[in-house]
Amino acid sequence: xxxxxxxLFHIVKRAALPWYKAWGIRAAAIVLALILCALITTLIxxxxxxxxxxxxxxxxxxxxxxxxxxxxxxxxxxIVALAVTPAxxxxxxxxxxxxxxxxxxxASAACMITLGDKLPNGVLLAVMALASILAGAVWAGIPAIFxxxxxxxxxxxxxxxxxxxxxxxxxxxxxxxxxxxxxxIGIINQSTMAGWLxxxxxxxxxxxxxxxxxxxxxxxxxxxxxxxxxxIAVVGESERTARYVGIKVGRxxxxxxxxxxxICGLAGFLLVSxxxxxxxxxxxxxxxxxxxxxxxxxxxxxxxxxxxxxxxVFLARGAAEISTSFGLNQSFSxxxxxxxxxxxxxxxxxxxxKLSFRSAKKEG
Amino acid sequence: MDNKTAAVTMRNIxxxxxxxxxxxxxxxDIYRGxxxxxxxxxxSGKTTLMNMxxxxxxxxxxxxxxxxxxVVIRSPKDAxxxxxxxxxxHFKLVDVLTxxxxxxxxxxxxxxxxxxAAAKRIREICDAYGFEVDPNQKIYDMSVSQKQTVEIVKVxxxxxxxxxxxxxxxVLTPQETDKLFAVLRNxxxxxxxxxxxxxxxxxxxxxxxxxxxxxHGQFIGDMPTKKTNAQEMTNMMVGHAVTLNINxxxxxxxxxxxxxKNLTVRSIDGILKLEDVSFTACSGEILGVAGISGCxxxxxxxxxxxxxxxxxxxxxxxxxxxxxxxxxxxxPLSIAQMGVSLSFVPEDRLGMGLVANMDLADNMMLRSYRRxxxxxxxxxxxxxxxxxxxxxxxxxxxxxxxPVRRLSGGNVQKVLVGREISSAPTVLLTAYAVxxxxxxxxxxIYDLINKQKEAGVAVIFVGEDLDVLLELSDRILVxxxxxxxxxxxxxxxxxxxxxxxxxxxxxxxxxx
Numbered sequence: 001x002x003x004x005x006x007x008l009f010h011i012v013k014r015a016a017l018p019w020y021k022a023w024g025i026r027a028a029a030i031v032l033a034l035i036l037c038a039l040i041t042t043l044i045x046x047x048x049x050x051x052x053x054x055x056x057x058x059x060x061x062x063x064x065x066x067x068x069x070x071x072x073x074x075x076x077x078x079i080v081a082l083a084v085t086p087a088x089x090x091x092x093x094x095x096x097x098x099x100x101x102x103x104x105x106x107a108s109a110a111c112m113i114t115l116g117d118k119l120p121n122g123v124l125l126a127v128m129a130l131a132s133i134l135a136g137a138v139w140a141g142i143p144a145i146f147x148x149x150x151x152x153x154x155x156x157x158x159x160x161x162x163x164x165x166x167x168x169x170x171x172x173x174x175x176x177x178x179x180x181x182x183x184x185i186g187i188i189n190q191s192t193m194a195g196w197l198x199x200x201x202x203x204x205x206x207x208x209x210x211x212x213x214x215x216x217x218x219x220x221x222x223x224x225x226x227x228x229x230x231x232i233a234v235v236g237e238s239e240r241t242a243r244y245v246g247i248k249v250g251r252x253x254x255x256x257x258x259x260x261x262x263i264c265g266l267a268g269f270l271l272v273s274x275x276x277x278x279x280x281x282x283x284x285x286x287x288x289x290x291x292x293x294x295x296x297x298x299x300x301x302x303x304x305x306x307x308x309x310x311x312x313v314f315l316a317r318g319a320a321e322i323s324t325s326f327g328l329n330q331s332f333s334x335x336x337x338x339x340x341x342x343x344x345x346x347x348x349x350x351x352x353x354k355l356s357f358r359s360a361k362k363e364g
Numbered sequence: 365m366d367n368k369t370a371a372v373t374m375r376n377i378x379x380x381x382x383x384x385x386x387x388x389x390x391x392x393d394i395y396r397g398x399x400x401x402x403x404x405x406x407x408s409g410k411t412t413l414m415n416m417x418x419x420x421x422x423x424x425x426x427x428x429x430x431x432x433x434x435v436v437i438r439s440p441k442d443a444x445x446x447x448x449x450x451x452x453x454h455f456k457l458v459d460v461l462t463x464x465x466x467x468x469x470x471x472x473x474x475x476x477x478x479x480x481a482a483a484k485r486i487r488e489i490c491d492a493y494g495f496e497v498d499p500n501q502k503i504y505d506m507s508v509s510q511k512q513t514v515e516i517v518k519v520x521x522x523x524x525x526x527x528x529x530x531x532x533x534x535v536l537t538p539q540e541t542d543k544l545f546a547v548l549r550n551x552x553x554x555x556x557x558x559x560x561x562x563x564x565x566x567x568x569x570x571x572x573x574x575x576x577x578x579x580h581g582q583f584i585g586d587m588p589t590k591k592t593n594a595q596e597m598t599n600m601m602v603g604h605a606v607t608l609n610i611n612x613x614x615x616x617x618x619x620x621x622x623x624x625k626n627l628t629v630r631s632i633d634g635i636l637k638l639e640d641v642s643f644t645a646c647s648g649e650i651l652g653v654a655g656i657s658g659c660x661x662x663x664x665x666x667x668x669x670x671x672x673x674x675x676x677x678x679x680x681x682x683x684x685x686x687x688x689x690x691x692x693x694x695x696p697l698s699i700a701q702m703g704v705s706l707s708f709v710p711e712d713r714l715g716m717g718l719v720a721n722m723d724l725a726d727n728m729m730l731r732s733y734r735r736x737x738x739x740x741x742x743x744x745x746x747x748x749x750x751x752x753x754x755x756x757x758x759x760x761x762x763x764x765x766x767p768v769r770r771l772s773g774g775n776v777q778k779v780l781v782g783r784e785i786s787s788a789p790t791v792l793l794t795a796y797a798v799x800x801x802x803x804x805x806x807x808x809i810y811d812l813i814n815k816q817k818e819a820g821v822a823v824i825f826v827g828e829d830l831d832v833l834l835e836l837s838d839r840i841l842v843x844x845x846x847x848x849x850x851x852x853x854x855x856x857x858x859x860x861x862x863x864x865x866x867x868x869x870x871x872x873x874x875x876x
Contacts, residue, residue: 012424243696
């Protein structure tokens with residue numbers, strides 16, 4: 001027993017690091033992650049790691065079309081992250097983004113199918129957008145009311161609402177399936193393009209990206225500079241403080257979740273009307289969950305979320321590319337993504353704490 | 365002192381938290397058969413120092429010896445193995461378990477868990493030192509002082525003979541304090557080493573054999589208690605001479621301001637918290653509220669502030685011209701909208717009065733952010749207010765954009781009180797305004813409260829230190845088990861009498 005010896009190291013909490021040091025640590029983490037990924041790649045597959053990284057980059061930016069898809073995916077992930085963020089700032093763990101987006105998709109698709117030939121396109125688009133926003137708001141509002149009234153667990157509730165949304169979508173897909181028996185809807189209104197968002201600018205994705213960009217700025221302002229944003233922060237930090245200054249906590253919870261759900265619904269509208277023009281049960285594509293990570297990694301700051309969602313989307317696109325061009329299967333790209341995320345999340349520890357080693361103790 | 369060997373020596377102990385140096389090359393000796401009082405203002409590093417001894421923190425530098433041998437204390441378990449046990453300010457007990465279960469919790473004894481044997485040993489320990497603990501009683505059925513006793517027995521059960529108590533009397537009545545002191549003296553006579561952290565000078569003089577003083581993380585000195593006095597110790601703690609008197613100006617033209625009649629309050633669980641409470645608080649007067657902890661003070665203040673649902677009774681606000689407005693059934697927002705400027709300094713500063721993670725300026729906004737019709741918050745005036753409070757109340761902070769959780773207890777309280785009095789209130793409610801504050805900060809707060817009183821504010825001051833209540837209050841409302849035990853004039857009131865009134869009505873009800 002080495003009772004007489006100091007432990008090899010102990011953990012010391014850091015003072016707040018200047019921003020450049022914090023970002024330096026994060027950059028170092030990404031570099032280390034890339035090195036480790038390179039090692040793994042060479043050891044397991046024998047491929048040249050540099051070549052692998054080039055391929056990852058090409059997967060994201062190889063062609064103009066790929067770049068547009070990358071930015072569109074980024075925008076769609078970002079809008080869902082923007083949607084869940086007000087709830088997260090309030091410490092309301094809304095992990096029902098997936099269902100809220102899907103129910104928005106369903107509402108849009110329903111309008112397209114049932115009203116496609118009855119309304120002028122402009123009116124139809126407005127009705128679709130409104131229906132989607134409303135549907136998303138309702139989907140998030142239900143758990144919020146239960147939370148505000150009876151303090152139910154919002155995490156479980158919003159999670160369960162996802163499954164309800166999926167089943168609802170599955171039900172209507174069977175009703176509207178084209179052709180009968182296929183179990184899918186296919187492209188809605190392919191000939192008339194009723195309810196399709198018109199192409200603006202250089203790409204059919206441009207409008208979606210623009211809308212999300214504007215929304216990002218608005219959300220940043222809403223959260224940081226408005227009275228609502230301040231109330232959200234106070235409720236999130238301490239409900240007792242909120243009551244003490246006369247904030248109606250239940251009302252803030254419901255209001256914020258309606259907003260959160262409404263933006264998810266809008267995301268659903270953009271997916272159906274702006275890009276995919278169809279409805280499947282997996283149309284939300286796991287974004288409701290990935291958005292949680294985007295929001296957390298960015299510390300709930302809408303502007304940082306641009307970077308975090310870029311990172312995640314870029315990795316996913318690149319990983320998909322290496323699995324096709326090197327004939328490696330999807331699991332390998334998951335390994336690489338996992339390694340990189342592990343480093344990014346893990347480096348937060350070194351931003352908040354430092355290890356003080358025995359030999360280095362003299363420096364004080 | 366020379367003929368005794370030190371049970372514990374701490375040499376050159378340094379501990380930093382980021383840029384904050386909590387302990388700077390501190391020396392301390394602890395002897396067996398002696399009660400050492402560790403003194404210092406808030407943030408002077410007393411608790412940090414003791415936490416390093418009990419294995420919660422690890423020192424950055426320095427050397428600790430126990431019984432002459434150099435030791436490394438890496439965890440609370442290491443500390444227990446060395447016979448060091450600490451009783452924390454905030455109890456660490458599991459409410460739904462019994463005393464015995466809590467005491468054996470976490471012990472790794474070979475064989476099956478034998479609660480009966482444990483209970484027997486607990487009784488032996490209790491008999492030896494004069495504790496009163498029922499090993500089979502659940503923690504949630506216990507009073508604060510009983511819980512504390514369980515904590516002490518827990519430490520003794522683990523074989524500790526070096527005991528550290530962090531502000532043990534903060535939550536006790538005078539009678540309970542006397543009992544605790546008797547037990548501590550028994551343990552000292554049994555040869556145990558005892559360290560007690562406290563702010564209360566009279567307790568230091570009454571109980572300790574030796575005092576050690578820290579200031580700003582540095583060791584200032586130690587001496588036998590008999591050779592010093594409260595004034596000298598205070599001066600050493602603060603670093604300059606202080607006067608230890610609380611002003612009590614005569615109330616000027618007191619008029620009834622708040623009238624409470626037959627107030628009855630039940631908690632959510634249906635437990636009676638206040639029963640038939642009636643009193644009047646007047647402008648320009650400090651109404652002290654005395655009572656053992658948890659006998660309705662919190663509910664009383666929160667009912668007036670509009671935070672506590674009330675079963676029956678009435679609370680009325682009386683304007684200067686004599687017109688009356690009911691406050692009951694209104695929430696804080698509607699009270700403010702009525703034009704009643706009611707300020708409330710709650711007991712839980714960081715959990716209720718302030719938002720711990722927000723900076724000073726954002727905390728200043730809590731009361732005022734709704735002002736104006738703009739969608740956006742006004743950031744300028746809270747910043748100005750924060751600057752003003754920092755300057756006027758001498759808040760020690762790196763800046764107004766520092767989160768309040770980084771400030772020490774006294775400075776947190778200054779920020780809170782500063783905000784609450786900034787709105788020129790007509791009623792000021794304070795709960796345990798100086799709890800955990802050092803002498804200097806406490807006197808600053810008393811001064812602020814007195815200034816409010818002189819400005820004609822009706823102050824309701826819930827306190828726990830009877831000495832302070834007796835010196836500060838114009839009248840004292842004594843609560844006992846949620847009922848009014850009596851209202852006595854503050855001038856000339858006797859401590860023992862008030863102490864008796866706090867417990868007399870109790871009988872079967874005082875477990876709350």
